[in-house]
Amino acid sequence: MPSSRTVHPDSQPAPDSTVVGKALAAVCSSVRDGGTEDVIEGVTPSFVASPGSTEEAAALLRTAAEHDLAVVPRGSGSRLDWGTPPARADLVVETLRMDKVIEHAAGDLVARVQAGTRMGELAGVLAAAGQEVILDVPGTSTAGGVVATALAGPRRLRYGSPRDLLIGITIVRADGTVARSGGKVVKNVAGYDLGKLYAGSWGTLGLITEVTFRLHPLPGARAYVTAVFADLAAACGGVAAAAASPLVASAVELGRSSPGGPLQVGVLLEGSADGVAARADLMAALIAGPGQAALSADAPDWWPGSPATDGGTLIQVSFWVSALESVLGTVDAAARSLEVTATVSGAAGAGVVYVTLPPDVAADVAGRFAGALRRTLSHERGGVVVLAAPAAVRATLGEYGGMTGPVPSVRLMRAVKDQFDPGGRMSPGRFPAEGA
Numbered sequence: 001m002p003s004s005r006t007v008h009p010d011s012q013p014a015p016d017s018t019v020v021g022k023a024l025a026a027v028c029s030s031v032r033d034g035g036t037e038d039v040i041e042g043v044t045p046s047f048v049a050s051p052g053s054t055e056e057a058a059a060l061l062r063t064a065a066e067h068d069l070a071v072v073p074r075g076s077g078s079r080l081d082w083g084t085p086p087a088r089a090d091l092v093v094e095t096l097r098m099d100k101v102i103e104h105a106a107g108d109l110v111a112r113v114q115a116g117t118r119m120g121e122l123a124g125v126l127a128a129a130g131q132e133v134i135l136d137v138p139g140t141s142t143a144g145g146v147v148a149t150a151l152a153g154p155r156r157l158r159y160g161s162p163r164d165l166l167i168g169i170t171i172v173r174a175d176g177t178v179a180r181s182g183g184k185v186v187k188n189v190a191g192y193d194l195g196k197l198y199a200g201s202w203g204t205l206g207l208i209t210e211v212t213f214r215l216h217p218l219p220g221a222r223a224y225v226t227a228v229f230a231d232l233a234a235a236c237g238g239v240a241a242a243a244a245s246p247l248v249a250s251a252v253e254l255g256r257s258s259p260g261g262p263l264q265v266g267v268l269l270e271g272s273a274d275g276v277a278a279r280a281d282l283m284a285a286l287i288a289g290p291g292q293a294a295l296s297a298d299a300p301d302w303w304p305g306s307p308a309t310d311g312g313t314l315i316q317v318s319f320w321v322s323a324l325e326s327v328l329g330t331v332d333a334a335a336r337s338l339e340v341t342a343t344v345s346g347a348a349g350a351g352v353v354y355v356t357l358p359p360d361v362a363a364d365v366a367g368r369f370a371g372a373l374r375r376t377l378s379h380e381r382g383g384v385v386v387l388a389a390p391a392a393v394r395a396t397l398g399e400y401g402g403m404t405g406p407v408p409s410v411r412l413m414r415a416v417k418d419q420f421d422p423g424g425r426m427s428p429g430r431f432p433a434e435g436a
Ligand SMILES: Cc1cc2nc3c(=O)[nH]c(=O)nc-3n(C[C@H](O)[C@H](O)[C@H](O)COP(=O)(O)OP(=O)(O)OC[C@H]3O[C@@H](n4cnc5c(N)ncnc54)[C@H](O)[C@@H]3O)c2cc1C
Pocket: 072, 073, 074, 075, 076, 077, 078, 079, 080, 095, 115, 135, 136, 137, 138, 140, 141, 142, 143, 144, 145, 146, 147, 148, 149, 151, 152, 153, 154, 202, 203, 204, 206, 207, 208, 209, 304, 305, 306, 307, 427
């Protein structure tokens, strides 16, 4: 009889794998033993199951509850190493067999998909009708993973994040209960808005099995206005002016590859061809003065793609846009005093930037860097979150506020978590600690 390979820090006896495996296989047509390809930050799950429908997923989670299994949802698996690693993972529930676009109501500008649908697959279906889900995420990401991580790209400035573009959701709670919220219409006021809870839940509240997105028409034309600034205040002024301008930027991005180095500011304008061209000229003059900015129909090389770590430490800083100069000054000061290279990129116009430290930065230095940002920036809306870091860095973060730093609403979040997952079996350990 194979024994569970999951570490149980609370020293509970490991579930009997044979009995559990048979019980899972009785309710789900795709169940296998976990292998090396399933390891999540050092934790090997005992089983991986791929339900094909909400009903199958519900039966699976009911069975998992009967056997007290720790469950970790997985989409394409690209970001399982982000956030605090799960302490236990008896069962990974993978959504990739739930991959159908259930309905595209082009006239209503909504699309309902199963959670394992790849965003690229959905984009292809929508493009045929001249529509899109405006989240700027990679085509390989699953719809459920995008909602669960609540990540959004450059155009969050104008269109918001998954939380804003989600109008309906179906979830399976830890005990196997299915719940639905929202629906096909953009204004839907009946019942609790579960979508708001599950956006950013990182697999801690239950399994998302279906989502309904609000759509937008594909723009007729795009223009990128870019400028390079040597002066921090001038760059921040350009970002603030672009973000607040009635020229209606879809995105205002910033990139800096070294502390104190030049700052790239880029603005995306979308709309009809004539309108975009005229707005781009005005935007160029607004952010950098006449003749100082470049115009292009294609994104510049540095235009943010993934907030990637490449094995280093990735920190997300959220702030009021008016505090951008202070945020960048704080990053520079911490980088200089600790002698590290910190790159900065992100949706500065929407108040979110990503700071990356390379993998060769000593663990205690990376920890002190995060601590320095938190000490100085905690009053600027408090958002300094370590999204991903090598294990050695994570081990030093305890004295600097852990991965999340102080979470003012953590008690309320814990109360919600206890309602949805009273046994604490959904991605245990990922949830911010009380007092964090
Ligand atoms: C601008 C931008 C660019 C990006 N570029 C890249 C890139 O180039 N490459 C890349 O890999 N990523 C990139 N990302 C991140 C990408 O959006 C995430 O990887 C994606 O959202 C996660 O999808 P996934 O299917 O891989 O989820 P997973 O990595 O499988 O899961 C992520 C988290 O969500 C939970 N989860 C997943 N599915 C469910 C579900 N159905 N129910 C409940 N919880 C669930 C998991 O437990 C885990 O905690 C980018 C993001 C942005 C905003």
